Amino acid sequence: MGEELLINITPMETRVARVENGMLQEVHIERSRARGIVGNIYLGRVVRVLPGMQAAFVEVGLERTGFLHASDIERLDHRGLARPTDGDSRHNGEPADIRELLREGQSLVVQVTKDPIGSKGARLTTRLSISSRFLVYLPHTRHIGISQRIDDEEERQRLRERVEHCRDAEEPAVPGGFIVRTVAEGADEAALVADMRYLRRLWTRLCQRLGSERPPALIYADLPLYLRTMRDLVRDDLERVRVDSRECHQKVVEFARTYIPELETRIEHYVGERPIFDLYGVEDELQRALGRKVELKSGGHLIIDQTEALTTVDVNTGAFVGRRNLEETIFKTNLEATTALARQLRIRNLGGMIIIDFIDMQDPEHQRQVLRSLERAMQSDYARSTLTGVSELGLVEMTRKRTRESLEHIVCEPCPVCQGRGSIKSAETVCYEIFREILREARAYDNDALMVLATQEVVDRLLDEESAAVADLEEFIGKTIAFQVESAYHREQFDVILL
Secondary structure (H helix, E strand, O other): OOEEEEEEEOOOEEEEEEEEOOEEEEEEEEEOOEOOOOOOEEEEEEEEEEOOOOEEEEEOOOOOOEEEEHHHOOOEOOOOOEOOEOOOOOEOOEOOOHHHHOOOOOEEEEEEEEOOEOOEOOEEEOOOOEEOOOEEEEOOEOOEEEOOOOOOHHHHHHHHHHHHHHHHHHOOOOOOEEEEOHHHOOOOHHHHHHHHHHHHHHHHHHHHHHOOOOOOEEEEOOOOHHHHHHHHOOOOOEEEEEEOOHHHHHHHHHHHHHHOHHHHHHEEEOOOOOOHHHHOOHHHHHHHHOOOEEEOOOOOEEEEEEOOOEEEEEEEOOOOOOOOOHHHHHHHHHHHHHHHHHHHHHHHOOOEEEEEEOOOOOOHHHHHHHHHHHHHHHOOOOOOEEEEEEOOOOEEEEEEOOOOOOHHHHHOOOOOOOOOOOOOOOHHHHHHHHHHHHHHHHHHOOOOEEEEEEOHHHHHHHHOOOHHHHHHHHHHHOOEEEEEEOOOOOOOOOEEEEO
C-alpha cells in the first residue's frame, strides 16, 4: 500500500489525512466557522505604528488586528501595493524605519503568512504571492526561484530556463517573478505557460477589486482545504484520493482534470457504510495524538509537552531492556524515537522551537547517527525545519515552521478546572483551604454555625480522615460546622456559608 489522501467532509468541518503504508502521517482540519486564512489577501488600514517594535498593527476585518513587521514591508504605491523591485529593498541590509514606511490611517494591501495563534493576531506581509499547481507568482519582483526540495541540479537549471523563457515570451502580460514548486519537477513548458496565464488572470482580477473596495476588505481568499490539499500535497507517487462527499468529489475531479489530469483516474468517491477515518484507523491515531505519551514498539516511549514558548520531547527506554548492554539499548531506543518523533510533529502540527531530550549517549558516533536519522525522518515533512547538533546537556534543539494552529489547539481548549496547568489540587489540599476559610469567616462574623459546600470526594474526606481536625476546629471557634455535597462543583471549588 502506497500513499493515499483521505478527505472527510461534513457541513461543520473538513478533515484531510495523508496515509502512507496504512499509517497516518499528517492531518489537516478546517472548520466552517474558523477557516484558515494563510494566503488570504486583504485591503487593510494601519491602526497603530510602534517605532519601538519596528512594527504596525493593521485592521483587516478579523477578530484581532494583524501584526506587520518593518522587514515584511516594501515601499508602497498610491494603491497600497508594494512597488516592483529587482532585489532587496532594504537599506544597507536593514529594513527602513517603520515611520518612513507607514502612517496611522494609511490603506495598504497585505497577505496573511501565519494564522492567528493563541492570543496573537495574524502575521502579515506586503510581499504578495499567489499559488497555482506548479508556480508561486510574485507580482512585485522579477526573481525566479526553485524549490529546495528539487535536488537534481540539472532539473533545477532546466526549470529555471523554462520559466524564464516562458515569462519573457508572455511579457508584458505576465510581469513579475515566480517560484517553481516541488511538484513542478518534470513539468513541460505547456504546463508552466498554462499556470502563468492562470496566475496572470487571477492577479488582474485582484487589482480590479482593489479599485472598488474600501478597507478593511477581503480581496482574495485561498482555496478551501480539500482543494488546497490537491494543489499542495499531491505527488507523483500518490496511489489514490478518496473523498466521502459526492459534491466535493465532483469538485476535486474537476480540479484534477484542469490541473492534474494524470490523477483523475485515481480519485474515488467513498460510499462505504463505515466512516472513512474509522476504516483507516485515523480516528484512533488522532485520539492518541492528543495524549502526552507515545508508545514505541520496542517498549520505550516519548513524553511530549506543548507550551506557549516551546515544545519539549523526552525520550525514555520504558520497558525496553535490550539484549546486549546499556549503551546499545539507549542507542536503539533513540533511533526508534527519531522516526516516531518526526511523525508526531506532522500529525500534531507542532511548530516553533522544539527541544528533544534523547537518552544520554556516550559514544559520539551514536549521537551522529541519531541526529542523521532525525534529519532523514524530517525530509518528508512539508514544513521547513532546522536542526542543531547535540548540546553539552545532551539536548537537540530544532525549529519547525508554524503557520497554523496545532492539532491540540484546534480540537481542545484549556481545562476549566485546572486552567491549563495539567493538574488539580488534591482533596487533602482543598480540605486545608476550607479550614483556613472557616477561620477567616469565624473571626470576621458573629454567628452560631457554618455550612461547607463541596464535592462528594472532599466532604467524604472531611468526615473521615479529617474528622478529628474538624472536631478540634469546632471547639476552637466555638461554632458548629455542617457539610453539604454539591454535585455541580469541581474538586477545587467550595463555599463556606454563614448560618
